[in-house]
Amino acid sequence: GPKVLQIPSHQIIDMGQMVTLNCDPVSNHLYFYWYKQILGQQMEFLVxxxxxxxxxxxxxxKDQFSVERPDGSYFTLKIQPTALEDSAVYFCASSPRTGGAEVFFGKGTRLTVV
Amino acid sequence: QQQVRQSPQSLTVWEGETAILNCSYEDSTFDYFPWYHQFPGESPALLIAIRPVSNKKEDGRFTIFFNKREKKFSLHIADSQPGDSATYFCAASDSAGNKLTFGIGTRVLVRP
Structure with a gap:
């Protein structure tokens, strides 16, 4: 089936540094999402x-977060600067439309801020 | 605010039994209720979904029961198989469908 690819699968970064999480959504999808899951908690909508x-x-x-998809390339989530509480698994997702269309998820990027 | 509550957090059943996973919600604007499953190392994937116009939706061994008055819905996995072992997430969204609100997940283990 359709795949959402996330790069990298794991990322360790020093607190205060910038990090960019990359997502390659399903090719004909128009809507893109980021979700955050802290260990032991539910997946929560970001944007x-x-x-x-x-x-x-x-x-x-937060204000430190930004998203973009320049020229149809990767859909990215940038965090600048990172904080310890940003440590989580970040899931990218895409869908062809909203209103109940199937949302396809990537495998997630595990971000650890140290 | 936890808008979708899910229980139990873990569930073990024997092969052939029916596994029952429960969710409840608070937001009356929710009108789309999907269940996702996730195998270790894989992406969450849509399993089955229901809208409140129905109180039951079946797809093979998987059935959603929906109670609009009580704001509850459940997933029944009939004739559970070891290959069904995974984490199951219930979710909800409103008619705009721009975002999903997830439950915390139920880790299901089916023992042969």
Whole structure:
């Protein structure tokens, strides 16, 4: 089936540094998402993105976070600067439309901030 | 605020038994309720979903039961197989469907 690819699978970074998480969504999908899962907790919505713009973001999407998809390449989540509480698994997802369309997820990137 | 509650957090059943996973929600605007499953090292993947116009949705051995009045829905896995062992997440979204609110997940182990 359709695959969402996330690169890298693991990332360790020093607190205060910048990190970029990369996502290659399903090729014909138009809506893109990031979710955050802290160990032992549920996956939580961060942000969705359509037509080059953020449509909606949650309170977890701090000012240090940004997303973009320049020229149809990777959909990226950038955190600058990172904080210890940013340590989590970040899942990228995509869908062809909203309103109940199937959302396809990547395997996640495990980010550890030390 | 935990808007979707899921229980149990872990469940062990014998092969052939029915596994029952439960979820409840608070937001009355939710109108789409999918279940995802995730095998170790893999992506969460859509298993089955329901909208409140129905109170039951079946797909093979997997059935969602939905109770709109009580704001509860459950996943029944009939004739459980060892290959069903995975983590199952319930979720919900509103009609705009721009984001999913997930439960904490249920780790299911099916013993042969």
């Amino acid at each position: 969705n993105f359509y037509n080059g713009k953020v449509m909606e973001k949650s309170k977890l999407f």
